Structures are given as C-alpha cells and as structure tokens.
Amino acid sequence: MKHSTTRWARIVALLAAVSIVASCGLLPRLGPNKREIYAGSVQREGDAFIVSINDRVTRTTAVVPALGFSEEFKNAGSLGSDTIRAGDTLGLTVWENVDDPLLGAGAGTAGGSGGPATLEEVQVDGSGFIFIPYAGRIKAAGNTPEGIRQIITAKLEDQTPDPQVQVRRIAGDGSTVSLIGSVGGQGVYAIERPTRTLTAMLARAGGITIVPEIAQVTVLRGDQTGKIWFQDLYKHPEVDIALRGGDRILVEEDTRAFTALGATGSQARITFESQSLSAVEAIAQVGGLLSIGADPTGVFVFRNEPAEIANQVLGRTDLQGAQRMVYVLNLTEPNGLFMARDFVIRDQDTLYVTEAPFTQWNKLIAAFTGSLGAVGTLTSTTDGLLGLASGG
Template identity: 30%
Template sequence: MMLRWIALACAAALAGCGAVPSSGPSAQVITETNRENAAPAAYVVVDVDEKVVNVTGQYKTKGFSSFYKVDFGSVQVRLAVGDQIAISIYEAGADGLFSSETSKATQIVATIDGDGEVFVPYVGTIQAAGRSSKSLRAAIEEALQDKAIQPQVQVQVANSVVNTVTILGEVGTGGKIPVPVSDFRVLDVIAAAGGSSIPTYQTRVILRRGNKVASADLEDLFDNPKENVAVQPGDTILLAAAPRSYTVYGATTTKAEIPFEARRINIAEGLAKAGGLNDLQADARGVFLFRFEPDTIAKQLSERAIVAHEGSLVPVVYRFNLKDPKSFFLMQTFELRDEDLLYVSTHPSVEFNKFLRIIEPAVSQVITALTLSERFSN
C-alpha cells in the first residue's frame, strides 16, 4: 500500500513540475534524430571521427579572389593629368647634355599639364597622359638617341592624384596611397599606410572597387598569395576590427562568450578556456558543437542533411565522446569558428538526483501521512 502511495506522489510531483530543471537538452534528446527511421530534423547530428575532421578542414571563407579575377601585371597603371613624375636621364660620358664631371645623370621633376604633356629639355613637349611609365621612358630615350651619349631614362611617379588607392580604418596612417607599378597589391597598400593598428587576427580587410565589395581576413592575404590581389587606381580599402568569439553553455566550469585570442583555436583549447567540464555534472559522452555549415560540407557529413538550395547553410551538431581517448586527439585538430556554440550536456544521474530532490517533499508527506494513519488505526 505504501509503495502505491509513493508512486502516486511521484506522478503528482512530475505533473506539478512539468520537467526536471536543466541548463539544456540531454545528450539523448540531441542525438535522437540519428535513430533509424527517425523523422527528418531541423539539424544533423554527426559523431566526430577522422573523416569528419578532414571534411570540416575543407572550409574556406570567401576571399578577394572569389570576386576579383586579377593576375600579376594585368592592371596597367597609366599616367594622368596632374601626376608629378621624376625623369632621370643617364649618359655614358661626362661631357654629355645631361652629365657633368661629378654626375652622369640629371633628374627632371615635371607635372603633366592639362593637355596631358610634359616638357623634357632637348626633346620638347611629349605626350605622357594615358601612357605607362615604361612607354614614356622608351619614347624619351628614342628622342634623345641623336642628342645624348647612349642615353638611358628612368620614369617614376612622384605624386599622383588619379593613380591612388584610398585606405582608411584601423591603419597607422590613412589616406591616398600612390599606385606606382602594375602589380601593386593589397598588402603593399596596407604596408605603405603603416600596417594594421590592431591585432592581425582581428583585422578584416574590405575592398571596394566600383560597385563591388569584397572582404577577407588580413592573415588570409598573407597565407594565400592568391587572395592578395592587385589593386587598381580608384580602389578603396577599409581595415575594420572584426573580433571573433564562441559561446560555451551547459555543464562546464564557466558559461560565457569567449573571445578568440589567436587566429586559430581548437576544441580542446576552447573547452580549457571555459575551465573544462564540470566533474559533478558533465556527461563526458555528450560534448556538442553547434554550427551552421555550407551545404557542400554538410552533404559530405550526412545523407540526412536537408539542403534548401545551393549555397545554403545547414545546421550541424558535432558530438565528441570524451570517454574515448581518441576524441582528445580529434579535438586538437578540430578548429573553432566565429559564433560557434559549445554545449556540454548534463549526466543522466544528475538529472535523476534532481528528480529525487523534487519529489522528496511529496514522498515525505506521504510517509508522514501513512505513519499517522497506522497510529490511529492501532
């Protein structure tokens, strides 16, 4: 009879509380979508192994090369009206037009006038606007062949209003940077502006060319030369602070949003920064990473991945079983990304203990009532 009363009390307690208090879903609830014949779920659950680590390692953020198909030398820098150029003329002898006993060269600084011309002694006015520095150099050399002693000419842009790139944001010195050569690259512009004024792993480079805008991480431009595209006159480059972070929930020592303190952080380091698993609560078999993956990766991970359309993102839940020592090696090669969510589920025994604490008052009342009833009946 007493057992019946206790059972009824337990049922009443469960009906009253609705559910056992918890910081999140249990491992069983999260992984139940993996059951055979289970209905399609809004997310895919994947147990992490070597194959999964290799597939997720294929992820690459879109860089400049996805937007600007520019190869070395394909951007031709042309001289323009208002450009100030330095023309250096060298001769083989000391008694030439442009040489002396102390120097065999003369430098002429000229500004391209409104007609697009510059004046060069013993050559006269010569068309400069619309030409490359190389073309102007060759034209001046040819004009001096019968006047100077084996002349050689060098043309450099000293200052340009048109052939510039604007750089601003988190840089040492923002402003307009001249584009001196055809293969002047994004990193060249950043270096000329004094470099990034914030940590490189937090720096996002945004490039605007006409109506097109693209962005890339600064360190990606260094690691992958293909992303370090050539700039064009008129480009605008913005260096913006882009701090990254991940969030930790569940049975861990610390529950918080944690900023990246380096470019790359793996799962093992991410959990360590949160103080690790809570020994009294955590289910070591239920360490999960929640993330949106590109459809190309999600389809390699699971046949159950539901892809709305090409290029869409798919919710994926990665599961690590820390009861298996191999998982500790896998965590060291599995990198976290910005806005990832790490969740450690609570062990079932902890949930059961919570349940016992919930029903304890009801059970105590039943036992007290039964005791009093027995006394009165006797």
C-alpha cells in the same frame, strides 16, 4: 500521536510532490538532456540528423573559409614609378642654348636669359593631357617621363636649338589608395616606388592594430573585391598584389563566432581567435566543461550543414538545401579527445554540453531536503504556537 501522524502525512505528500516535479522535468536545468536531443532526430521522426563524430566525419566537415585574390588581382603587374596616369602631377625643367630663350624669365617659376625654365606642378588632366608652352597639348597618361621628355624635345627643336628637357613625376591624385579600418594611420596614400604592393602600403600606414591571427584585408578595386588573411600575405608572397590608383583597402577582425551553452565554463557568443578552431579549442576557450555538472559523453555541435557536405556525411545523394545536423562527441572514449581536436568548429555553430545524470538527482535531493526542512520548521513553529495557546 495525532501530531506525529499529521507530520508524516505532510512528509509523504511532499515526497509525492517532488516525485511529480522530477517526472515532469520541472526541476531547474541548463537545457535538454541527451535523451531529449536524441528524441529530436530524423530517425525518431524529428528534423535533425544526429551523427557521432569519427575520422571520416572530421575530414568531410573540415571546411575553413578560403580567402584569396582572383587571378586578375594577382596578375596585375606592379605600377612602375614612371607610369603617368590622369591626375598625376609633373615637374619640368628646360635648358635652352640661346641668349634669348623661349621659356625664360616670366615663362616659368625660375630661370632667365640663358638659364633653365622650371615648370612645377603641371597637372595631367582627366583626359590624360598636359599643356607645355610652345610644345602644345601632349598626351601624358600611359606614357613615361622619358617618353614625354622626347616628345617635348622634338616639339621645341623646331623653335630653339638643342633644348635639354627634364621631366619628373610627382605623386598625384591619380595614383593614390585609401586605407581604413584597423591600421595605424587611416588616410589616403600615394603609390610611390616603396609602396607599390599591398604589404608595403600597409606598412606605410603604420601596420595593423589588431591580432594578426584574425586580421582580414579587403581590397576593393572598381566593381571587384578581394579578401585575404593578413598572415597569408607573408606566408605566400605571390598574393602580395600590386596596387592600382583608386584602390580601397579595409583591415578588420574576423567576424566568425560560435555560441556555447550548457555545462561549460562560460555561456556566451564567442568570436574565433584563429583562422581554424577545433572543438577542443572551443571548449577550452569557454573555460572547459563544468567539473561538477558536465557530461563528457554529451558534447554536441548544432549546425546548419550545406547539402553537399550533409550528403557526404550521411552517405546519401538525395538531400537538398541546408540540413540540420547535430554532431556528437564522447570525450570518455579512448580517442575522444583526438576526435575533438580534429573536428573543426565553423561560423554560427552552437556548442552544447549536457548535464551529467547525477546532477539532476542532486537537484532533486536538494529540492527534497530543502523543502522538508522548511516543512519541519513550519511544523515545529505550528506545534509551539498550539502549545502556547493551550497553556494560555
């Protein structure tokens, strides 16, 4: 009888201890519950605004980063393949209708008496000039091969009868762009007739090597920078800008990401897989809600919202600076999934799903039964040892 009374006393003490643990919130869990989150609201002297998601909220917060080129980028005309720039290389051939030409054998790399004289790789200097024997120093930058041909012809006519001049433009240092990042072949490429635009140059470099949906293309031109989604280059041909010598082109993945915590299939930092990402897509991307532990009425999105959007969401005009906002989704409502489909997740958002109330109860029961079993085992062992001792 004494042993039985002692055993029940231990059980009662264990129940009291478990009750204390449960009331103090010391049982293991994934994070705060709904009650604790709501307790941190501004309405309850906290520092976050808690807002239930509806159609008006989804429209107000549907902000997707707008990427595009400035008008200065878009209005820059395509460089003609004949436009000469400093750093370009030219090739010239001159025919003279005389037996003893000015530019004969020894003046060029080829030719002779009565034959053509060829001057290959004539470099346009940094000031935009070239030098031609008997024609002198000629301004080439900003001109065309035809314009240069006429200038050289006019200068040679005073010294040789009826000269015939041909001028060819060869791609040079003054008409190149550099491509780096996630492209098939990084390097420096000349702007030639087939590669005057951004898409053509990307194709020349072997295309992109990342998923098109999250590829961003940045163009640096002097002190200007423009960025655009790769897919928009093909959806909107008007943004396929003309290139300029010295442009630097970078192709990289979208760096936006959100964090998933709580009763979801995966707790991690997740990168975006498309230009826009809805709440339901974000939930699916992390493996959905835990079927045995998630509370579908407690899906929260934590965000630092710019003041202009926060004021619109809350119907106010007095808020200044970024505001802590907690958006709430209830997937059990008739239109809950529609709200989740329309609500846009943004960069640096935290998606948090609370545990269902019965999950904590199950943990309490598990703690109770596990501890009770341990106590029972210990009691049986103790009783056995006492029995052996008394029999001995």
